[in-house]
Amino acid sequence: MFSSKTYIQRRNILRKKMKSGLLLIPGNVEIPMNYPANTYRFRQDSTFLYYFGNDVPGLFGIIDADNNEDMLFGNDFEVDDIIWMGNQPTIKALGGKSGIRKTGNLNKVQEIIKDAINKGRVIHFLPQYSAENKIMFSKLLGIKAEAVNDYKSVPFIKAVVSQRSVKSNEEIREIEKALDISYEMHTYAMFTARPGIYEREISGTIDGFTYSMGKGNSFPTILSVHGETLHNHHHGNLMKSGNLLVNDSGAESLEHYASDITRTFPVNGKFTQKQKEIYQVVLDSQLAAIDTMKPGVKYRDVHLLAAKVITAGLKNLGLMRGDVKEAVSNGAHALFFPHGLGHMLGLDVHDMEGLGENYVGYNDKIKRSTQFGLAYLRFAKELEPGFVLTVEPGIYFIPQLIDLWKSEKKHTEFINYSKVEKYKDFGGIRIEDDVLIIQNGHRVLGKAIPKLVHDVEEICT
Ligand code: GLY
Ligand code: MN
Secondary structure: OOOHHHHHHHHHHHHHHHOOOEEEEEOOOOOEEEEOOEEOOOOOOHHHHHHHOOOOOOOEEEEEOOOOEEEEEOOOOOHHHHHHHOOOOOHHHHHHHOOOOEEEOOOHHHHHHHHHHHOOOOEEEOOOOOHHHHHHHHHHHOOOHHHHHHHOOHHHHHHHHHHHHOOOHHHHHHHHHHHHHHHHHHHHHHHHOOOOOEHHHHHHHHHHHHHHHOOOEOOOOEEEOOOOOOOOOOOOOEOOOOOEEEEEEOEEOOOOOEOOEEEEEEOOOOOOHHHHHHHHHHHHHHHHHHHOOOOOOEHHHHHHHHHHHHHHHHHHOOOEOOOHHHHHHHOHHHHOOOOOOOOEOOOOOOOOHHHOHHHHHOOOOOOOOOOOOHHHOOOOOEOOOOOEEEEOOEEEOOHHHHHHHHHOOOOOOOEOHHHHHHHOOOOEEEOEEEEEEEOOEEEEOOOOOOOOHHHHHHHHO
């Protein structure tokens, strides 16, 4: 945990932003995997971590904005628990770590909420993503579990998003610690990949790094010779000479801050001419995008710039044609680059996505597009100092999508389908880095992981 001062300050800022009301912030509980005592890896809720820090299941935080008071609730371990789990800090001790004096048993939460309802006070809570917490809120507030999120507090979401979006120096240091783990994961994969071994032999080892150096993966590792599937979690392919391997993986620091890096490289250590050409287009688009990042620039414009570089590159290779600007405004490039350029990064790998992506990446000035491709852009609004975003363009040859668009004669003025046919077994390429916005520009976070063609080939062989 950070020092208690960090959490006290964060809660004070939130109280000022909200001005009034009772703010409910539940932590997460352990979730059974196949029987009650055999649980999934416990992951604390990120908003709870942000304001209270305690990485322990079964806690409930309350911030009282009317009475300037913070409270932490949970049940102390009894001797029966201690036999199995060892001595655990008391709720009082956990409260002390986050600068909270008022602590109590979990059943006190119901009393406080009842009292607030009786007094006609406003109760705020964030959207709940877990079934367990939806059921708990259903009981606490007397509403149906499936309707809990209908009562989410939009002012509360906006206050939390505005606060968590700007990363402090101690948060940046944590992201960089997660990136140190990414460096090991990616360079190991590049050193180790070779024809004749299974993807899982690499993914299993790099997942191990996330646990030996940090708090585990920041999301399930995507490591596949089928990079055309954007989130491919299957690791059962035998790698062959001529394959490209996409490694999109990340770790959590000991304080649960995330990294998210993608590299694509040839399994046998040498790009073919065809692979090198497409790789260079993706790299050019990523470098051009990063280059323009600074406060005041809309991330949607950065995304569109990356799309234009991709379109121009593919036109150069004869896969696309026509006017580049027109092709991008019509969304023709999305056959090859169907996803957004990136997302915020912090305590969550898609930071605050659980609070609602549109509250994080869009606002009154910039609304989400409905166009295929652009609609998947998770973050579009203006960049501000302290924001951390991923920059992850890619080019993919997705046979089913190519067949569909071709059969619909979609964007034939911009897409040379007869040439595209020759790339249907190509796979996909994505390159991703994590970028901090600073006062006058940006800083690519973490130790550089090879991405220039020459450097990638060198480390792979
Ligand atoms: N790294 C996976 C994603 O950004 O969705
Ligand atoms: Mn990402």
